[in-house]
Amino acid sequence: MKSIFSNSGYFLKETLTMLRLNVLSNSLSLLSIGLIFFLLAMVISGWWTSSHVAEVIQSEAEINVFYNENIGDAGVSQLVERIQEIEGVRESRLVNEGEAYTRMEKILGEEARVLEVFNDNPFSPFIEVQINLEKIDPVLKELDHLTGIEHIRNNKDVLDRIRNISGILKLFGFLVVIAVGITTLIIISHIIRQGIHNQREQINTLRLLGAPEFFIAFPFLLEGLLLTVGGGILAVSLAAFTLKQAYDQMAGSLSFIPLLPSEVLVSNMVIVVMTLSAILGMFGSLLGLTLSRNN
Amino acid sequence: MIEATGVCLRYPDDTLALQDIDLQIEPGEMVYITGPSGSGKTSLLKLFMGIEYPTSGSIKVIGQPITKGQTSGIRELRRMIGPVFQEFKLLKGRTVMENVILGMRFLDLPKGQLKEKAKNSLERVGLTHKALSLVENLSLGESQRVAIARAVARNPVLILADEPTGNLDKDNALKILELLASLKDEKTSVIITTHATHLISREKNAKLLTMDKGTMRWER
Numbered sequence: 001m002k003s004i005f006s007n008s009g010y011f012l013k014e015t016l017t018m019l020r021l022n023v024l025s026n027s028l029s030l031l032s033i034g035l036i037f038f039l040l041a042m043v044i045s046g047w048w049t050s051s052h053v054a055e056v057i058q059s060e061a062e063i064n065v066f067y068n069e070n071i072g073d074a075g076v077s078q079l080v081e082r083i084q085e086i087e088g089v090r091e092s093r094l095v096n097e098g099e100a101y102t103r104m105e106k107i108l109g110e111e112a113r114v115l116e117v118f119n120d121n122p123f124s125p126f127i128e129v130q131i132n133l134e135k136i137d138p139v140l141k142e143l144d145h146l147t148g149i150e151h152i153r154n155n156k157d158v159l160d161r162i163r164n165i166s167g168i169l170k171l172f173g174f175l176v177v178i179a180v181g182i183t184t185l186i187i188i189s190h191i192i193r194q195g196i197h198n199q200r201e202q203i204n205t206l207r208l209l210g211a212p213e214f215f216i217a218f219p220f221l222l223e224g225l226l227l228t229v230g231g232g233i234l235a236v237s238l239a240a241f242t243l244k245q246a247y248d249q250m251a252g253s254l255s256f257i258p259l260l261p262s263e264v265l266v267s268n269m270v271i272v273v274m275t276l277s278a279i280l281g282m283f284g285s286l287l288g289l290t291l292s293r294n295n
Numbered sequence: 296m297i298e299a300t301g302v303c304l305r306y307p308d309d310t311l312a313l314q315d316i317d318l319q320i321e322p323g324e325m326v327y328i329t330g331p332s333g334s335g336k337t338s339l340l341k342l343f344m345g346i347e348y349p350t351s352g353s354i355k356v357i358g359q360p361i362t363k364g365q366t367s368g369i370r371e372l373r374r375m376i377g378p379v380f381q382e383f384k385l386l387k388g389r390t391v392m393e394n395v396i397l398g399m400r401f402l403d404l405p406k407g408q409l410k411e412k413a414k415n416s417l418e419r420v421g422l423t424h425k426a427l428s429l430v431e432n433l434s435l436g437e438s439q440r441v442a443i444a445r446a447v448a449r450n451p452v453l454i455l456a457d458e459p460t461g462n463l464d465k466d467n468a469l470k471i472l473e474l475l476a477s478l479k480d481e482k483t484s485v486i487i488t489t490h491a492t493h494l495i496s497r498e499k500n501a502k503l504l505t506m507d508k509g510t511m512r513w514e515r
Contacts, residue, residue: 006406205384210373211401
């Protein structure tokens with residue numbers, strides 16, 4: 001260990017010499033690794049975003065219960081109370097025509113002018129029921145048994161689809177992480193083996209002089225690490241730029257989608273990609289060294 | 296320093312490189328090993344460095360038995376040896392100074408001493424002015440002197456030089472042999488293989504060992 005610290009300058013210089021000796025091959029490897037990690041960064045970002053959207057939508061899960069207006073005010077109050085008692089219901093409250101109209105105005109924004117074509121308020125009052133999403137099926141079943149209800153509007157299908165997409169992205173993400181891991185290990189171990197082959201005379205000389213194996217191997221480890229970390233930096237720079245562009249686009253046309261704050265997404269992505277690149281660089285180099293040793 | 300008893304070395308292709316080698320070399324001795332090509336000079340040196348192992352018999356170099364499975368012991372042994380190779384084995388793309396320092400980096404010497412020792416060694420071989428030159432820009436004689444400087448800087452107790460004059464003209468070869476001879480002291484032994492017997496006749500204090508078809512004979 002003492003020898004590693006006292007020779008750190010030499011190791012770094014030696015690594016840079018090795019990178020310089022095969023500059024074209026190493027540049028292409030750096031670019032390949034950067035592009036692979038960019039793919040990983042984008043998949044992970046998509047995975048986190050979809051999970052976040054699904055979580056937000058799930059936490060705001062609600063059912064709209066439209067009732068028969070003939071049941072009168074007392075009947076409506078009674079219905080609100082009975083719904084509130086159902087297990088899985090967090091809150092049940094009446095939304096009258098006026099509130100329904102105001103909500104729609106807010107949602108439509110500048111397009112709310114379209115509502116002016118109606119002489120009367122076109123919206124019906126309804127009971128807004130906030131629920132625990134996992135209890136949606138038993139809640140719907142209970143509501144079926146209540147009298148005075150005309151129809152129920154729920155977003156179960158939409159939520160199910162988002163959950164499915166999120167699950168697929170998660171699975172896809174895992175597969176991409178595995179694929180990126182294996183590809184990086186192969187690329188790095190191949191580069192290291194090639195480097196060892198190119199430097200075999202030097203390695204042989206160092207052995208004849210009595211150099212310990214770690215002293216000979218350390219520059220190769222450092223070479224793999226520098227290539228993957230360099231690839232990681234390239235990938236996160238590209239991914240941060242791409243995400244910024246995507247956020248700018250979505251801020252205008254798809255502003256209603258509850259995205260993660262871009263700074264949080266980018267900083268988390270940088271941490272994951274850089275950590276992975278360092279780990280894969282280390283293991284790829286060790287794999288290359290082991291394979292060369294066995295040969 | 297070196298003790299060999301009944302050493303034989305047979306290569307995997309069944310070539311018998313050395314047979315019945317019995318020798319003892321004491322600290323501070325200077326030994327020339329001569330003989331025609333293929334007589335076993337280099338094989339003997341390979342045994343001394345732990346590059347080859349005896350097929351039979353036993354050999355100890357600086358107390359280290361040369362046998363299979365002694366990897367770390369042989370590594371330690373090599374750190375006490377100053378090897379000078381016929382083909383120099385200098386690291387390309389590095390300067391003369393870097394090559395000399397590299398030979399000491401893993402010897403547990405204080406970091407501050409490396410440059411000073413390298414400078415002293417280069418001064419001893421007369422190459423101070425070439426310290427910052429890349430080794431690929433040196434002449435053959437200069438390259439061999441860098442290899443000697445690298446060996447000397449390590450403070451070895453045994454210097455092994457394999458055909459150090461093989462690539463050199465007569466004048467340069469003489470200078471290199473004189474330089475190597477000057478490295479011998481009461482603690483440091485110097486062993487040189489060469490087939491240029493005409494160049495070593497003047498070195499009266501040195502022992503002379505002749506090899507022929509894998510066998511050895513002391514001439515003096």
